[in-house]
Amino acid sequence: xRKSMVLVLVLVLAFSFTAAGQQTPVQGGTFRYGITVxxxxxxxxxxxxxxxxxxxxxxxxxxxxxxxxxLEPQPKLAKSWEISDDGLSxxxxxxxxxxxxxxxxxxxxxxxxxxxxxxxxxxTGVRYGDxxxxxxxxxxxxxxxxxxxxxxxxxxxxxxFSTAQPYAPLLVSFTYGILPSHLLAQTPxxxxxxxxxxxxxxxxxxFKFVEFLTDQHVILEANEEYFLGRPNIDTLVFQxxxxxxxxxxxxxxxxxxxxxxxxxxxxxxxxxxxxxYVYEALSYNYMAFNLRLDKFKDAAVRQAIAYGxxxxxYVDVIREGFGIIANAPMPQASWAYSDEGINSYSYNPELAKxxxxxxxxxxxxxxxxxxDGMRLQFxxxxxxxxxxxxxxALLFQQNMEDIGIEVDLMFMEFSAAVDRVDAREFDMFTMxxxxxxxxxxxxxxxxxxxxxxxxxYNDRSDELIELGRKxxxxxxxxxxxxxxxxxxxxxxxxxxxxxxVTISAMNERVKGIDTEPGxxxxxxxxxxxxxxxxxx
Amino acid sequence: xxxxxxxxxxxxxxxxxxxxxxxxxxVITIAPGSPVSHLRGVPNIDGEVIAxxxxxxxINESFPVQYFNWLRRxxxxxxxxxxxxxxxxxxxxxxxxxxxxxxxxxxSIILGWGIGIPVGILSARYQYSxxxxxxxxxAFVGISVPSFFFGLLLLYLFALKLNVLPAGGFxxxxxxRTFMGYVRYLTLPALTLGLGTIASIARYMRSSLLxxxxxxxxxxxxxxxxxxxxxIYKHALRNALIPILTLxxxxxxxxxxxxxxxxxxxxxxxxxxxxxxxxxxRNYPVMMGINLMFAVLIFVGSIIADLSYxxxxxxxxxx
Numbered sequence: 001x002r003k004s005m006v007l008v009l010v011l012v013l014a015f016s017f018t019a020a021g022q023q024t025p026v027q028g029g030t031f032r033y034g035i036t037v038x039x040x041x042x043x044x045x046x047x048x049x050x051x052x053x054x055x056x057x058x059x060x061x062x063x064x065x066x067x068x069x070x071l072e073p074q075p076k077l078a079k080s081w082e083i084s085d086d087g088l089s090x091x092x093x094x095x096x097x098x099x100x101x102x103x104x105x106x107x108x109x110x111x112x113x114x115x116x117x118x119x120x121x122x123x124t125g126v127r128y129g130d131x132x133x134x135x136x137x138x139x140x141x142x143x144x145x146x147x148x149x150x151x152x153x154x155x156x157x158x159x160x161f162s163t164a165q166p167y168a169p170l171l172v173s174f175t176y177g178i179l180p181s182h183l184l185a186q187t188p189x190x191x192x193x194x195x196x197x198x199x200x201x202x203x204x205x206x207f208k209f210v211e212f213l214t215d216q217h218v219i220l221e222a223n224e225e226y227f228l229g230r231p232n233i234d235t236l237v238f239q240x241x242x243x244x245x246x247x248x249x250x251x252x253x254x255x256x257x258x259x260x261x262x263x264x265x266x267x268x269x270x271x272x273x274x275x276x277y278v279y280e281a282l283s284y285n286y287m288a289f290n291l292r293l294d295k296f297k298d299a300a301v302r303q304a305i306a307y308g309x310x311x312x313x314y315v316d317v318i319r320e321g322f323g324i325i326a327n328a329p330m331p332q333a334s335w336a337y338s339d340e341g342i343n344s345y346s347y348n349p350e351l352a353k354x355x356x357x358x359x360x361x362x363x364x365x366x367x368x369x370x371x372d373g374m375r376l377q378f379x380x381x382x383x384x385x386x387x388x389x390x391x392x393a394l395l396f397q398q399n400m401e402d403i404g405i406e407v408d409l410m411f412m413e414f415s416a417a418v419d420r421v422d423a424r425e426f427d428m429f430t431m432x433x434x435x436x437x438x439x440x441x442x443x444x445x446x447x448x449x450x451x452x453x454x455x456x457y458n459d460r461s462d463e464l465i466e467l468g469r470k471x472x473x474x475x476x477x478x479x480x481x482x483x484x485x486x487x488x489x490x491x492x493x494x495x496x497x498x499x500x501v502t503i504s505a506m507n508e509r510v511k512g513i514d515t516e517p518g519x520x521x522x523x524x525x526x527x528x529x530x531x532x533x534x535x536x
Numbered sequence: 537x538x539x540x541x542x543x544x545x546x547x548x549x550x551x552x553x554x555x556x557x558x559x560x561x562x563v564i565t566i567a568p569g570s571p572v573s574h575l576r577g578v579p580n581i582d583g584e585v586i587a588x589x590x591x592x593x594x595i596n597e598s599f600p601v602q603y604f605n606w607l608r609r610x611x612x613x614x615x616x617x618x619x620x621x622x623x624x625x626x627x628x629x630x631x632x633x634x635x636x637x638x639x640x641x642x643x644s645i646i647l648g649w650g651i652g653i654p655v656g657i658l659s660a661r662y663q664y665s666x667x668x669x670x671x672x673x674x675a676f677v678g679i680s681v682p683s684f685f686f687g688l689l690l691l692y693l694f695a696l697k698l699n700v701l702p703a704g705g706f707x708x709x710x711x712x713r714t715f716m717g718y719v720r721y722l723t724l725p726a727l728t729l730g731l732g733t734i735a736s737i738a739r740y741m742r743s744s745l746l747x748x749x750x751x752x753x754x755x756x757x758x759x760x761x762x763x764x765x766x767x768i769y770k771h772a773l774r775n776a777l778i779p780i781l782t783l784x785x786x787x788x789x790x791x792x793x794x795x796x797x798x799x800x801x802x803x804x805x806x807x808x809x810x811x812x813x814x815x816x817x818r819n820y821p822v823m824m825g826i827n828l829m830f831a832v833l834i835f836v837g838s839i840i841a842d843l844s845y846x847x848x849x850x851x852x853x854x855x
Contacts, residue, residue, distance in 0.1 A: 030710070038809065040622035049575070049621040124592060124623075126575060129582045193623040214632050215805030217709040237709040242803030244688070248695055248703035415569025415818055443581075450583045 025512060025533040030235040033529075034250075034258030036243050038215045043201040045177030046118050047125040047193050055238060056218050058526045060101075061177025061203030064092050064111065066527055069518040071282075071335065071437050073172055076228075077106065077204065087166035087472040092174070094157040098227045100180045101202045101209075108159040113181035115151055115161070116140075122190035129443070130173040133163045166470045168477060169438035177203055206231045206530035215240055232512070232533035246505075250274050256507040256534075257523065262322045265503060273508045279517045280333035283500035284326045285389075285432040287380065287396070291455045291493060293427060295374055300359040302492040306345040308352035308403040309396055315498050318391045323498035328485040329433075329441060331499040333519035335474065336439035338482035342489045352403045361404075369404040377406035378427035383417040389430060392497065421453055429453075432500070439481060440469050445488070456493035509535050537846070537853075541839070549835050556831050557610075557824065561603045564823055571595055571619040571818045593619055595820070606824060615828075616821035626825040629810060636706070637806030639718075640799065641791045643726040645784075648733025653780070655734070656741020661768060663746060671738060678735025683794055687728040687801040694724060704802035725802040729794050733787060740783065745776040778848045785841025789834040 039052040045061045048054055064078040075081070078092035098106040118127045119134070121143045132138055134150030152160045163170065180202055187195060201209050206228070207220035218238040222231045241249050241258060247267040249255045251274075260268060260276070269276055289296045296302060315323045327344055330337045361369040361376060369376040382393045390411070397407045407428075412420070420426050433444065443449055446465050447457040464484040471477040488494075506513065506522055512532040513522045523529060572589050575581055590596045594605060609616055615626035659671040695703035701724055707713055748754065749772055757767050799808025807826060814822035846852045 032708075040618075040620050041624055042620075042622040047621065053621070124589070125621075126581050126585055128585055132582070194617070198622070199624075211709075213709075213805070214629075215636075215803070215809055216706050219709050235710075239708060240705065240803060240805075242704045242801070244691065244801070245695070245703035245705060245803065249705075252699075252703075254705075254708060413569065413816075415573040415816070416567070418573040419568045419570065 023511060023535070025232050025531075026535065027232050027533070028234050029534040029536075030237055031233045031510070031529065031532065031534065032237045032239050032255045032257075034241045034246070034255035035238050036241055036246070036259070038240055039212070039218060039238070041199050041212055041214065042193075043209065043212075044192070044198045045179065045203075046114060046123075046127055047198065049126055052238075055526060056209070056212075056220070057177055057201070057203075058205070059207040059220055059236060059529060060201050060205045060209050061179075062098075062205050063175040063177055064094075065171070065174050067172060067175060067437050067520070067525065068527070069514055069520050069524040071333075071519065073174075077111075077178060078174075081171075083171070083472065084162075088164070089160055089162035090171060090174075091154070091158060091160045094159070095227055096157055098204050099225055100204050101223065102180070102183075104180065104182050106178060106180075106204050107156040108153045109156070110178050110181045111159050112151055112153050113185055114176065114179045116148060117179070117184075117189055117192070118176075119148055120189040122188065124190065124193045127176065131170075133165070133167045133170065135162050135164055166472050168469050168472050169440040172436075172438045177205070179203075207236050226530070228530070231530040233529075236529060247271070250505055250507070253507065256510050258505055260503040260505050262320050262503065264505075268505050274505050275508060275515075276503065276505050277515075277517055277522050278322070278501055278503050279521060280324070280331065280519050281434075281500035281502045282331050282333050282437070282519050283432060283434045284329065284331055285323075285430065285497040285500070286326075286329075286494040287428055287430045287497065288421075288426075288454045288494050289428055289492070290424065290426055290453075292424065293378075295376060295378065296427075298359055299491055300355050301361075301376075302495070303345070303490075304352040304355040304359070304403070305400070305405070306492055306495050307348045307355065308405070309399050309495065310347040311345075311497060312347055314392050314395055318388055318395065319498065322501050322503065324501070326496035326499045328489045328496065329445070329494070330439055330481060330485055331435065331519075333499070334435070334439050336478055336481040338478070338485055340482050341486045349399070349403050356403065363404055367404060368406045375406070376404065377408070379408045379410050381417055381420060381426045381429035382409055382411050383414040383429075383431065384411045385414060393430065424453075424455070430497070434500075441465055441481075441484070442469055454493035456491070458487060458491060461487050461491075511535050537843075541843075544839055544842070549839075553828075553831055553835065557607070557828060558603065560827055561606065561820070561824060562599060564818070564820055565599050565602065567818070569818050571820060574817055595619075602820075606821070610828070615825040618822050619819045620817060620822075626821045629822060630807065630825055630829060633805060633807045633810055636804060637792070637795055637799070637808070640722065640725055640729060640804055640806060641788075641795050643722050644730035644733060644795075645787070645791060647726050647730035648737055648787075651730075652734045652737025653741050653777075656738040657745060657768075657773065659738065659742040660745035660749065672742070675735040675738045675742075678731050679739070681731070683728050683731065683798055684801055686731055687724070687798055690724045690728055691801070704804070706803070706805050725798050725804050728801070729791065729798045732794065733791065737780065737783070740780055741776070744779050745772060748772045748776040751775075778845075781848050782841050782844050785837040785839070785844065788837035788840075789830070792830055792833060 035052055037052050039056060040050050042048045042053050043056050043060060045057045048057060062077045064076060065073045066076045068074045077094055077098060079095050080093050082091045094108060100106060115131060117123055118131055119137045119140050121141055128141065134148060136145055136149040139145035140148045150162045154160055183197060183202060184192065199212060206223050206226045208223050210219040210221050212218045217240060220236040222234050224230050239255055241255060246258055246260065246264050250258065250268055251271050265276060268274060289302055291297065311325050315325050324332060327342050356369055361371045364370040364375065380393055380396065382389060393409050397409055400407045417429065421429055442465050444451050445461065446452065447462050461484060464480050468477055468480045471480060502521060504521055510532055513528055514524050515522065571593060572586055575586055594602060606616065617623045617625055618629060655671055659668045662668050691703055694701040702721055706721055707717060754767060754772055757771050795806060796808040796811050799806045800812060810822065811826050814826065
């Protein structure tokens with residue numbers, strides 16, 4: 001399972017004889033969606049930070065658009081949109097007659113309220129970064145203006161957003177659920193996070209909120225009036241499941257769908273009425289070099305370390321094949337992925353040794369390489385909690401010893417490790433990124449941002465990143481990112497480990513799902529919950 | 537006795553609790569990591585937004601300021617709001633999980649005592665018999681085996697292999713909440729949590745009863761021709777139970793702290809998962825709230841233990 005790993009690997013796909021098209025959807029029933037982490041009870045689309053709260057929000061609220069399984073934007077509350085020729089504005093045309101669950105009609109006012117709140121000086125959530133490019137947003141956020149010229153309500157069903165410069169990642173950010181302004185506008189923005197509304201949300205979505213019992217379940221019921229048609233199922237339950245009990249819950253039909261970790265796969269594949277899906281995720285794991293340190297300044301050293309690390313063994317043995325070796329920061333699941341001119345750094349300890357020797361490193365008395373009195377010895381910071389990461393670190397330590405590099409492993413609790421990284425008190429550390437739909441690498445890689453942990457600076461890289469977010473033509477943007485990936489692949493501020501894959505299990509009785517899932521999985525990121533149905 | 541109680545509460549309890557909170561808050565805040573560390577998972581977040589969040593949560597202040605702010609609110613009966621994205625009142629978070637934790641703890645205490653005492657009596661009555669050896673062996677195992685291991689073992693056996701009990705968790709949405717339902721969901725976690733109690737109660741009971749049995753007044757009872765049954769259950773047992781009863785108070789803390797672990801294994805909807813999550817996320821108000829509540833419970837437990845001495849043993853009086 002190298003780079004040639006098929007895009008989507010469906011392990012068990014027990015097809016029923018009747019093709020899906022010949023069956024007519026059945027109405028009714030309860031779909032049970034297993035979750036292993038309790039939602040926090042912040043069911044507000046602009047204030048939540050947890051993925052699990054997001055699952056519920058996505059069903060109770062609608063965004064202007066949604067992202068489909070190919071990661072393309074599709075119309076939702078907005079029946080269409082228009083990007084101006086200069087690329088500076090997006091105009092959304094809303095569906096008429098869309099009702100909130102309390103019967104009030106949704107209009108452009110609600111959309112305006114939702115996005116203005118995100119830009120408000122007292123806003124307590126984390127979405128501001130996505131929209132600060134709107135004209136006047138920074139002044140408004142700073143309290144220097146009372147209006148945002150970049151958000152303009154044209155009429156009840158038309159709203160226009162504009163930026164001073166073309167900003168390609170903007171469109172896919174309009175997925176956040178639209179809030180009912182008639183229920184919230186009178187509350188000061190700073191106090192929104194304490195409202196009872198957040199525990200009893202009212203949106204326009206395909207499901208209405210019924211009940212949240214902490215650490216037990218969330219119950220939603222079909223919205224009979226949903227503007228895109230009533231969901232086929234009557235009830236949608238998010239059921240809390242203990243990690244260890246996942247196979248049993250599937251076996252006992254207590255959940256229809258749940259995410260799996262690799263260790264569950266053998267047990268779950270024994271259940272004949274459950275299908276397992278494996279698909280690429282928009283994520284990757286990495287080890288970051290601290291480029292502020294002299295020993296890592298020379299790219300040859302970082303490249304030699306990459307050649308000297310047996311990542312094939314890491315992915316194939318430690319991860320049991322659940323992953324794809326990564327060599328650049330765009331996952332294969334992204335449209336911006338490119339392998340053109342990308343060096344694969346296949347395991348080659350001899351080459352690694354040779355490169356280090358050419359770079360002037362010679363073995364010292366204890367066998368560890370030295371140069372100008374500097375020993376090639378460093379500490380790898382490993383946040384604990386994952387067995388796979390710990391085994392990876394041990395393998396790395398061993399591999400490095402083979403090429404004359406001494407690595408000390410420092411296992412640390414996650415928050416404590418983050419502290420060290422933020423203070424730049426590390427030689428190397430390992431973590432992972434989950435990326436958003438738009439490939440814009442600015443937030444992680446531009447030399448000006450706080451998340452640029454390695455301290456990576458490269459003129460051309462910054463230039464390409466800035467170009468990329470201004471380019472609205474996807475093909476041209478892809479070319480820009482292809483060149484940028486070559487720079488990162490050569491410079492290696494990170495030693496890339498693997499692109500992530502997601503594994504999930506679905507009961508066969510569930511029909512109308514994506515059986516060849518893209519990165520959003522067989523439910524297409526929850527989008528199919530409103531159309532799937534239950535056979536039996 | 538009232539005077540004693542007041543003295544315990546005001547001269548001892550309150551200063552100890554206060555000292556405990558200072559120490560705890562201090563330890564929590566000096567621990568590396570910050571309540572906003574988890575925002576790292578949001579790539580598009582702004583540096584200023586994080587600073588703003590720190591100010592909103594009040595964690596940009598020094599330790600004494602933070603502590604006194606917290607204390608002032610607590611004295612007004614407000615445990616503050618959770619630092620996580622929900623910003624829910626800590627008291628609500630505790631209230632909605634407390635019943636499940638109490639249900640589990642009380643069940644495990646009942647199980648521990650209901651099984652531990654008879655087993656201990658049997659073991660003492662038939663001292664050095666085969667039965668006694670078996671019981672002492674299992675009591676020893678019961679004390680030594682960590683609860684998380686025992687819990688997984690039970691899960692494997694009863695849920696996976698025999699499929700007679702649910703694999704942890706609680707009622708499914710829509711499932712009727714019957715008494716038998718509770719029994720089904722409670723059995724494995726209560727047994728796991730109760731194992732240590734069963735084992736230690738059995739051992740205490742055995743040694744306590746053996747000690748009483750060797751007393752002179754029991755020889756007298758036997759000498760005057762009483763039946764062995766009467767000797768044991770009427771004369772010996774009542775005296776042997778005194779030290780056992782007082783253990784209740786002392787066991788409460790360990791039961792509650794054990795519940796945190798057991799709840800996590802069985803996905804029991806109690807305080808356990810909240811506590812562990814709060815620690816991982818450096819959620820100060822939630823950690824403080826839960827620990828304060830446990831501290832109060834432990835304090836009440838120790839008072840109950842003291843009072844129960846006086847209750848069961850007429851020789852002890854609190855003046």
